[in-house]
Amino acid sequence: ELKVEQNPLFLSMQEGKNYTIYCNYSTTSDRLYWYRQDPGKSLESLFVLLSNGAVKQEGRLMASLDTKARLSTLHITAAVHDLSATYFCAFTEGGTDKLIFGTGTRLQVFP
Amino acid sequence: GAGVSQSPSNKVTEKGKDVELRCDPISGHTALYWYRQSLGQGLEFLIYFQGNSAPDKSGLPSDRFSAERTGGSVSTLTIQRTQQEDSAVYLCASSWVRIFTTDTQYFGPGTRLTVL
Numbered sequence: 001e002l003k004v005e006q007n008p009l010f011l012s013m014q015e016g017k018n019y020t021i022y023c024n025y026s027t028t029s030d031r032l033y034w035y036r037q038d039p040g041k042s043l044e045s046l047f048v049l050l051s052n053g054a055v056k057q058e059g060r061l062m063a064s065l066d067t068k069a070r071l072s073t074l075h076i077t078a079a080v081h082d083l084s085a086t087y088f089c090a091f092t093e094g095g096t097d098k099l100i101f102g103t104g105t106r107l108q109v110f111p
Numbered sequence: 112g113a114g115v116s117q118s119p120s121n122k123v124t125e126k127g128k129d130v131e132l133r134c135d136p137i138s139g140h141t142a143l144y145w146y147r148q149s150l151g152q153g154l155e156f157l158i159y160f161q162g163n164s165a166p167d168k169s170g171l172p173s174d175r176f177s178a179e180r181t182g183g184s185v186s187t188l189t190i191q192r193t194q195q196e197d198s199a200v201y202l203c204a205s206s207w208v209r210i211f212t213t214d215t216q217y218f219g220p221g222t223r224l225t226v227l
Contacts, residue, residue, distance in 0.1 A: 043218040101154035
């Protein structure tokens with residue numbers, strides 16, 4: 001069964017702190033996506049990781065991909081309240097473009 | 112430029128009725144996807160159109176669900192004889208599909224379907 005496991009499912013963190021969200025996926029894939037969703041809103045693309053060892057950074061977020069371990073991480077540096085949202089990772093099923101999504105990590109940043 | 116648009120934004124219907132949900136992809140995008148998001152099942156793939164190829168319908172949960180894409184652009188997702196378990200947010204996405212790689216999928220705002 002194709003599946004994606006994210007952890008933690010819920011993360012409450014103080015502003016200024018660092019934390020990492022983990023995404024494990026169950027099959028060979030060389031494309032991994034991270035999306036952000038604000039309450040009541042649609043999905044916003046954050047990162048597309050296309051190869052083993054890929055690392056991308058945007059502001060306080062950095063994503064990496066290890067295809068051998070089937071693991072992607074989303075690292076948050078010095079969190080701010082504006083980062084509060086739900087973060088989803090997703091991979092594409094081999095040979096197709098359909099996204100298989102993780103359960104999401106709900107991030108809440110408090111002062 | 113304009114993003115993916117969907118209509119209606121909200122739809123409330125009675126059990127047993129048919130509904131149609133519309134998606135306008137980003138102009139020039141060759142691929143169009145439907146997903147749904149519900150509390151119990153999370154985000155699930157439904158169907159995928161790419162150019163003139165036969166659609167990938169592997170995610171449709173039952174034969175009550177169908178979709179078409181006219182002229183390689185606008186798509187309509189139809190749910191016949193709606194059931195309460197069909198209540199969810201239906202999301203449409205579109206992307207370029209290029210040789211050896213795939214652009215990210217850009218999502219529309221969704222249609223919230225409530226079946227009473």
